[in-house]
Structures are given as structure tokens and as C-alpha cells.
Amino acid sequence: MTVTARGPARAEPGLWALFAAGGTVAAFLMPVHAAILGIAYAAGWLPADALAYDRILDLARAPLVKAYLAVLLVPPLFHWAHRFRFILRHQAGIHRARRAVAVACYGTALIGTGVAIALIVRI
């Protein structure tokens, strides 16, 4: 028997792949950034000019760093969207309006993607 997925169900494998990619990116890269920006900087453990404006701007304008930032910021948005969609269903027990919930979650991720790409390109 062949089952052909239609409409939203056809998007599911692609959305799942983005979820998995985002989970891997977040697993590898989120702790070190949170530790540097959120803990080490505030605690005064970094060298004085580590986060200096000119230095970070130069860094962010390097093409390789721009590509890195796209990887750091975009897939994790879809990781969140996928998970949050199912948190609302399974933990919060919201079973109505499934399509609206999915549109809101992935829509938020798409908006975040647009903002991230615009910032990365224009910086």
C-alpha cells in the first residue's frame, strides 16, 4: 500500500531535518557563546579589548564569519519552532488549532531568519 502525503504532511520531513540540524548546531555552539558573552564578559575574565567595537565589527564582516553566523542563528530557530509546536500540544495540552499553531511557530522562525540574514548581509 502506498501512502501519499499531502499538504502540511509533505513538509514534515523537511521540517524535521531543520529541527535536527538546529539541535546539532545549538548543541555544539550555544554553550560557548553563552559562556563568553553572558558569563566571562560580565565577570571580567576576558582581555580588555576582546569585545571592542572595531574588533568585533571586523570579525563580523569577515565572509567566513558571516557564513558561521547564518549557521549559528537560522537552523536553531527552526529547532525551537518544531519543539515549541509540540510543547503546546503535548505539555500544554492544546490540541485545537493545530494548523494555526504550526503556522505561528514556523512563521516566527521565518521572520527570525529574515532578520538574521538582513543583519548579517548589511553589517
Place this chain on the structure above:
Amino acid sequence: MTAPPRTGGLLPPMPRTWWLRSAAYRRFAARELTSVFVLAFTVVMLLFLLALSRGPRAYGRFLGWLGSAGAMALFAAILAAGLYHTLTWFRLSAQVQVVRVRGRVVPRGAVAATLTAAWLAVSAGVAYVHVWW
């Protein structure tokens, strides 16, 4: 009476507090909630880039906020959730993905250990470029 949730008609609806019932369910729920901190992290990084793109004064204000107690508390929560996500993600990756070397299945513990070692190396590389390059 309100209509029961749609469950396909085969199962009785679950109470909303099902995930409080056992330690394993609570760990599952905690894991799922780490995704909210993934979003918080991404938003803060976008604000970082926004401040950077708006010039030295906006960037200075962002650094000022980074030094505040509120930002530190937020980042401490992001870091804790991030570490929980990282370590459990590697464990579940080892469960999901069977790795074979020369036809032999690599033990799950070894796969998770390799991922953890790779994570430490990548983190050191990122820290080096971010702070000392």
C-alpha cells in the same frame, strides 16, 4: 461539557499534568523546555548584531546591558539549558544514529564520547576566534 481533545478516537485523553508523573517524564519535559532558551539565545544574538550594525554608541549600550545582573541571570539560564541540551542531544544522537566502522557497530557510549570531544574542540576554536583572534 467541552469536547475531548482530538486523539484519533482510539485513546482516552491524557490529563495535562501527565509529564509530572515520573522523573523520566519530568526530564523529558525539561529537555523540551530547553528549546525556549534556544530561542532566547538566538534573539539575544540578533540584538547583539543589531547593536553592532547601528554603531559604537548602540554597541556600547548593548555591552552595558551585558554587564547587568539581569543579563547575567538570563545567560546563566541559557547556559544551563544549553549544557543540558548539548549533553542529552549527544546521548540521543548516539541512540538514533548507528555508526559502523569497517562493518562493525561502534558502541553508543563511544559515539557520544566522540561527539562530546568534538564539541569541546569546536568550543575551544570558537572561543579562540571570538576572544583572542
